Amino acid sequence: MPDLLQGEPPSVLEFPTLEKGSEDFNMQAGGINFGTAAGCWNHARHLERFPNVSFSAVCDLNFDLAQQRIENKKNGGEFSHKWEGCKAFRTHRDMLNSDDRPDAVIIGTPPATRGALQIPGGPVELDMAEAGIHMFMEKPVSVRPVDEVAELSARLDDYHQKNGVITGVGYMLRYSAGVDMAKKLLAKVGAQPIAVLGRMSIGYSFLQTPFWWDKERSGGPIVEQATHFVDLMRYLCGELVPDSVQAKAIGPNMMLSDMPAAPLAEHTIPMEKRVNRATTAQFVFESGCIGSLFHSACLEGARFSAELDIQADGVHIVIGNPYHMPFLKMRSSRREDYEEVEINKQGEAMYDAAFGTFLQAIREKDPKILRSSFADALKTYEATRWIADASQPTPQSAWNAPAPWVTRAQPSWTNAAAEVIQEAKEQQPEQVDIQTVLPTPAAPQPTTVPPTMPYTPGQPAWQPQAPPLILPQQRAASSSAHSTSEDTNEQ
Numbered sequence: 001m002p003d004l005l006q007g008e009p010p011s012v013l014e015f016p017t018l019e020k021g022s023e024d025f026n027m028q029a030g031g032i033n034f035g036t037a038a039g040c041w042n043h044a045r046h047l048e049r050f051p052n053v054s055f056s057a058v059c060d061l062n063f064d065l066a067q068q069r070i071e072n073k074k075n076g077g078e079f080s081h082k083w084e085g086c087k088a089f090r091t092h093r094d095m096l097n098s099d100d101r102p103d104a105v106i107i108g109t110p111p112a113t114r115g116a117l118q119i120p121g122g123p124v125e126l127d128m129a130e131a132g133i134h135m136f137m138e139k140p141v142s143v144r145p146v147d148e149v150a151e152l153s154a155r156l157d158d159y160h161q162k163n164g165v166i167t168g169v170g171y172m173l174r175y176s177a178g179v180d181m182a183k184k185l186l187a188k189v190g191a192q193p194i195a196v197l198g199r200m201s202i203g204y205s206f207l208q209t210p211f212w213w214d215k216e217r218s219g220g221p222i223v224e225q226a227t228h229f230v231d232l233m234r235y236l237c238g239e240l241v242p243d244s245v246q247a248k249a250i251g252p253n254m255m256l257s258d259m260p261a262a263p264l265a266e267h268t269i270p271m272e273k274r275v276n277r278a279t280t281a282q283f284v285f286e287s288g289c290i291g292s293l294f295h296s297a298c299l300e301g302a303r304f305s306a307e308l309d310i311q312a313d314g315v316h317i318v319i320g321n322p323y324h325m326p327f328l329k330m331r332s333s334r335r336e337d338y339e340e341v342e343i344n345k346q347g348e349a350m351y352d353a354a355f356g357t358f359l360q361a362i363r364e365k366d367p368k369i370l371r372s373s374f375a376d377a378l379k380t381y382e383a384t385r386w387i388a389d390a391s392q393p394t395p396q397s398a399w400n401a402p403a404p405w406v407t408r409a410q411p412s413w414t415n416a417a418a419e420v421i422q423e424a425k426e427q428q429p430e431q432v433d434i435q436t437v438l439p440t441p442a443a444p445q446p447t448t449v450p451p452t453m454p455y456t457p458g459q460p461a462w463q464p465q466a467p468p469l470i471l472p473q474q475r476a477a478s479s480s481a482h483s484t485s486e487d488t489n490e491q
């Protein structure tokens with residue numbers, strides 16, 4: 001059996017076959033489970049590749065969508081047979097009241113619909129735990145007050161003691177090849193991180209999920225999205241000191257006039273509920289390490305740009321592009337340059353590793369092998385709350401009033417770049433009046449070279465003309481001849 005915590009995430013086909021009875025999954029019909037244009041998420045596609053995993057229910061308030069998802073899966077693809085018995089339900093309680101109880105569920109509803117002790121429709125985690133159904137739930141674990149989520153976490157622990165129910169959380173980046181390698185390298189050398197920087201930017205027009213733009217439903221961009229990088233910092237550097245957290249943000253009232261296709265969702269939400277455009281934060285870890293977090297939701301022309309930068313005694317590690325094609329660059333003491341460390345370049349492998357570990361934890365009844373449990377994800381949630389609470393937007397007057405980008409005509413950056421290039425071409429050296437760009441040359445020295453010089457073989461073609469040799473007696477004769485006339489004139 002492969003050791004999931006050693007080496008690169010194994011191929012999914014290497015995972016152990018699950019015992020019969022531990023194979024049916026339930027999930028919601030939304031983007032995280034069936035794919036979105038915004039990213040690489042599609043839990044159904046990853047899970048169906050595992051031996052002995054099949055699907056018994058899709059449970060979504062959007063019942064039509066749930067049915068459509070099931071039909072699509074039944075009607076095509078290599079794994080259509082795994083969806084044959086799958087049924088649609090409107091609520092999780094409808095499903096629990098039926099005979100179609102799965103062994104495990106992916107809870108991928110928006111965070112405001114879960115992570116609670118009491119909620120309309122019933123607390124999904126407690127209902128599942130009571131039914132003995134294992135859960136893999138999406139991040140963030142909640143948007144409720146931290147005390148309430150802590151109580152929920154304690155209750156889930158009790159259920160685990162009582163009926164063995166296992167809860168994993170979708171902090172997938174803990175399983176990514178770059179993060180995995182960085183953690184092992186630091187442990188191997190025994191290096192303590194000194195400073196860490198997490199940066200996550202998302203494309204303004206790519207994120208079309210309506211709830212995301214409403215901070216009451218998503219928790220805001222730090223709680224909902226930058227949470228991955230806070231979680232990674234905790235994973236690599238330990239716990240944050242709450243009182244050390246400082247943050248600044250630019251609020252949604254900074255109007256973006258130069259982005260195509262603004263997310264419709266943003267403009268349907270009242271200004272006071274909209275998410276911040278950009279946030280920076282800094283904090284200290286209990287270890288003494290210092291950390292910075294940067295998040296923005298105004299990237300243009302790309303879905304994501306994300307990076308984790310770790311500096312430890314004698315080493316600088318940069319993990320880039322973790323979702324799509326991860327890389328890890330490392331520069332260690334006494335090296336001139338960065339070296340790229342060989343890692344698995346398939347960003348999506350982290351999903352296979354996360355689900356494979358979850359399935360293995362169920363099979364072996366061992367939640368300790370999970371890299372993210374509910375209890376641990378609670379700490380990430382709490383840390384993101386500290387940052388979000390500290391990041392009150394800068395008043396508009398402080399950054400500009402009125403903002404120039406609101407009042408100006410919308411520029412085209414492509415045209416602007418073309419104009420800059422054209423201006424540079426027009427000023428190429430051969431077309432430039434050299435006198436205007438070079439320092440004024442020294443005044444030319446009068447030359448003593450005659451227009452034509454007789455050339456004598458064996459002699460240099462030209463020598464500076466020496467003054468004529470005048471002997472003293474010639475000079476005296478010459479001077480007396482001059483004095484006769486000139487002296488007379490002067491007198």
Ligand SMILES: NC(=O)c1ccc[n+]([C@@H]2O[C@H](COP(=O)([O-])OP(=O)(O)OC[C@H]3O[C@@H](n4cnc5c(N)ncnc54)[C@H](O)[C@@H]3O)[C@@H](O)[C@H]2O)c1
Nearest residue numbers: 028029030031032060061062108109110111113138139170
């Ligand atoms: N781990 C990751 O990398 C990652 C990536 C993207 C999203 N997510 C998380 O996944 C979750 C869902 O995101 P999404 O983009 O799929 O959202 P989505 O809006 O596309 O899908 C959510 C689905 O849940 C359904 N739903 C809402 N309330 C429900 C309820 N009470 N009962 C049943 N169904 C309900 C909706 O009808 C919708 O189909 C979020 O918490 C998000 O943070 C995680």
